Amino acid sequence: MSETTEQRPSEETAVTPEAPETAESSAAPAETPSRGPLGLIAGVIKTARPRQWVKNVLVFAAPFFAFSKSTDRTGLLIDAIIAFVAFSLTASSVYLINDAIDVEADRAHPTKRNRPIAAGIVPVPVAYGAAVVFFLAGLGVSFAASWQLAVVLGVYEAVQLGYCFGLKHQPVVDLAIVGSGFLMRSIAGGVAGGIALSQWFLLVTAFGSLFMVAGKRYAEIMLFERTGAKIRSSLKKYSASYLRFVWATSAAILIMSYCLWAFEIRQTEHNSVWALISMVPFLVAVLRYAVDVDGGIAGEPEEIALKDRILQVLGATWVVTLFLAFYL
DSSP states (O other), rough: OOOOOOOOOOOOOOOOTTTTOOGGGGGSSOOOOSSSSHHHHHHHHHHHHHGGGGGGGGGHHHHHHHHHTTTHHHHHEEEEEEHHHHHHHHHHHHHHHHHHHHHHHHHHHGGGSSSSSTTTSSHHHHHHHHHHHHHHHHHHHHHHTHHHHHHHHHHHHHHHHHTEEEEEEETTTTHHHHHHHHHHHHHHHHHHHHOOOOOOHHHHHHHHHHHHHHHHHHHHHHHHHHHHHOOOOGGGGSOOOHHHHHHHHHHHHHHHHHHHHHHHHHHHHOTTTTHHHHHHHHHHHHHHHHHHHHHTSSHHHHHHHHHHHHHHHHHHHHHHHHHHHHHE
């Protein structure tokens, strides 16, 4: 499930790309690195957000679904790992630039002022320089897989920077950009291994991302209406009814696209009934998560996934059925 960490509804500072996936920035203030050369290096690494790289596992989605008896699985796995590393480095460059842009706002924030750049441990020019290094490193690594992967990373970087420098204040555009980060990760995994991506696979990824993003925004609006908590200024341009319309529409298209994709899998070389069975846990999981969205408690999707045991069981069952569909 959107490039920087998300703030909670009680914060009115600028949001950052791929916000729906993270909550690290709103946690209790962590100990910042000490000053000096070692502190500077540690500060750059912390700002690069290595813990956020976990979201880049989406690059393995396309290779997983492309495996078959005739597939060079070792080569495909290596290309996927290359895509993971390249995407992680590129995403870190966006984190550095975003924190450099928001340095003044972060310094006025009770917890974000402890971020290395806001705390003065990492000078703004150094942050920009490190961002360039991370981005070039990501591009360099990507060419080990394919030049198409480098193109995807370039597009991703341009879109996320556009978000950081102002597009995050544009209604609808911000939702599309946040969701596009997940879609590009899936595409990256495909182009790295030279995989022809199914149209249904792309639709599932795109509308699944939009469903999560709109649901998160809707939960924040509901919290604001119930408690009066502060929300980011860009979110004030939406109404609860509009966001509800977006996530409901996204959920409908997501479910339809997945079912059509499952039928496509069933009719291909896999010819497995498990693809059809996978529709059951997938549908129930989406509807289960929609309950949280409708109740306005989906502000942190990752927390729901970690706490909802039934949702975890449904997710595990879905993965198992897909595994059986492609590998049995």
